[in-house]
Amino acid sequence: MIESLRGVGYSVETAVADLVDNSIAASARTIRLDFHFDGPDSWMTLLDDGRGMGPEELRSAMTVGGRSPLETRSSGDLGRFGMGLKTASFSQCRCLTVATLPESGALSVRRWDLDYIARPDVNEWRLLTGPSAGSEARLAGLASSVSGTLVLWERLDRITAGLTHDRRSQDAFFAMVARVEQHLAMVFHRYLEGPGARLRIHVGGAARLRPWDPFLSAHPATEPTPVERIPAPGGAIQLQGFVLPHRDQLDDETWRRAAGRDGWVSQQGFYVYRNDRLLVAGGWLGLGEPRVWTREEPFKLARLAVSFSNSGDAAWEVDIRKSVARPPRAVRPRLTALADSVRTVARQVFAHRGAYGKRAPVSDLVPAWLSATGRRGVTYRVNRDHPVMSRVRENLGHHHESLEDLLRIVESTVPVQRIWLDAVEQGEVQSGAEPLDPDQIDAMERTAKALIDHLTSRVGLEPTLVRARLLATEPFQNHPEVIDRLLPPSTETP
Known part of the structure; x- marks a missing residue:
């Protein structure tokens, strides 16, 4: 049965997180994780400063299914089935040792050894007392504690399979440690956050683990x-x-x-x-x-x-x-x-590209492109009502049909799939709001000047309205500094 518990489906990250759950339930404020690389003989310890356990409580904690999932738990208890310590540990190691020290109490040490249980001359599930031979020093971290618990994983067969003592194996081992750090920073970020954080986690003697807030809660643009x-x-x-x-x-x-x-x-x-x-x-x-x-x-x-x-x-x-x-x-x-x-x-x-500063409402934005959904899916076309497009068509007069021919070619060849693949593979494609090079600045200023002249001289708009319209029009809305130079807020003429 114990061997079957190894297939529950834990990763090393989720298994370690289950150990942290137990420490939090024991009122720990500080947790120290140490991963020691020694090829196939690598080992790991978790040490907390929680309240510790007496001998009988430790024995119960080491019993598979020692608590019913239907049992009412305290509001701070992160346990679920009473099996987390054992199943999480067995999923990664073949030898689990737990040493615990309650305040004003004596040290207790218990151990599950799956290799011992598997021996043909052993016909019982025996919970052993004390660490395995030669591992006594690995419990030393608890010696200077007032109270707390130390979990020791040895014979990490699920972690060290295929590892030797070479550099590649060492790199793979510590890459796994980095994944554990990242996972803990995410899973327990609410415990780790703020100056009055409820929990500190240290991995390998490093500074306290930095929480990962998935919501960027402190960012002003969230x-x-x-x-x-x-x-x-x-x-x-x-x-x-x-x-x-x-x-x-x-x-x-x-x-x-x-x-x-x-x-x-x-x-x-x-x-x-x-x-x-x-x-x-x-x-x-x-x-x-x-x-x-x-x-x-x-x-x-x-x-x-x-x-x-x-x-x-x-x-x-x-x-x-x-x-x-x-x-x-x-x-x-x-x-x-x-x-x-x-x-x-x-x-x-x-x-709409998240331009800096206050943006025009999406409903007021004049886009350069429009999309429409039909029987053949989504299609894209150039916005004929865009101010720049309107000015160009007016300047062309009866030659505007040539412009229409060009626009239809552009619209029928929009590389939608290529753009999508680039966005997925690269994480982001150029949005149009990036800093401009000098040539791009000159081109945008020329276009903006011509449009300002058209809207003030021929359409008859006041400069303040022209400025507001440009700041709500792509691509100028992404580069308000260009409009500021040509038409400052307090200026009556460009």
């Missing part, structure tokens, strides 16, 4: 919706949507970091929290109307937070790995409605 509290089976949930800033409003490091572990497209959607611990990082939870939503490029700036307590476990169908949750039927309509609204705004921000 657009949050109000927090909603919704009655639901198993207890009320909290719901909030976020539209993240466009690429043009983020520096390179912030954009790269906000992309998360799997990239912008994969990280869109719902983030489901149980007691502030992240269970689901992205995806649309099978919601969507009229068809189920999938992760698509235009909606990559849309993210939503859903939070519930551990009393909602059954209603949300939380699995043993705490990596799957399904919304109860009663809350799906509201989740769908808010997500649809957030997706709509996110698509507008994505499509």
Whole structure:
């Protein structure tokens, strides 16, 4: 049976996160993870400063299924089935040792050794006492603690399979450690955030782990919706949507970091929290109307937070790995409605390039391109009512038919698939709001000057109205500095 528990489906990242859950449940404030590379003999420890356990509590914690999932848990308990410590550990190692020290108590050490249990002369599941021979020093981190627990993983067969002592193996091992760090920074970011953070995690003696906020909550260009509290089976949930800033409003490091572990497209959607611990990082939870939503490029700036307590476990169908949750039927309509609204705004921000500063409302924007949906799908055409287009057609007079011929060729050959592939493969294509080179500045200024002259002299608009119109017209809305030079806010003439 114990061998079968190894196939539950944990990754090393989710397995370590399960250990952190136990530390948080034990009121730990600091957790130290150490991964020691020694080829196939590599090992790992997790040390916390929680309240520790007495001998009987440790024995119960090491018993498979020691607590029922139906048992009422404290509000701060992140456990679920009473199996996390064992199944998470067995999924990665063949020897699990737990040493624990309660305040004003004695040190207790228990060990599961799967190789010992598998011996033909052993006919019982024996929970051993003390560390394996030669591993005593690996428990030394607990010696100077007032209280706490140390988890030791040895014989990491699922992690070290195929590893030797060479440089390539070492690089692969520490790449795995980096993935663990990234996962913990995401899953426990609500515990790690702020000057009064509830938790500190250190990996390999490094500085405290920096939390990964999927919503860029502190960025001024992030657009949050109000927090909603919704009655639901198993207890009320909290719901909030976020539209993240466009690429043009983020520096390179912030954009790269906000992309998360799997990239912008994969990280869109719902983030489901149980007691502030992240269970689901992205995806649309099978919601969507009229068809189920999938992760698509235009909606990559849309993210939503859903939070519930551990009393909602059954209603949300939380699995043993705490990596799957399904919304109860009663809350799906509201989740769908808010997500649809957030997706709509996110698509507008994505499509309209997130220009710096105050933008014209999307409904007032004069786009250079228009889209239409017909029987053959979406088609794109140049906006004939764009001010620049109107001026050119007027200047051409009866020769404007040649311009129409050219526009039809351009419209019939828009490389939609190529643009889409570039966006998916490169993460972003040039949006038109990037800094201009000198030649581009000259060309834009010439076009703007001609348009200003046309709108003031021939159309008869006041300069203030001309300025407002240009700042709501592509591509000038992305480069207000060009308009400022030609038509400053306080100037009556260009």
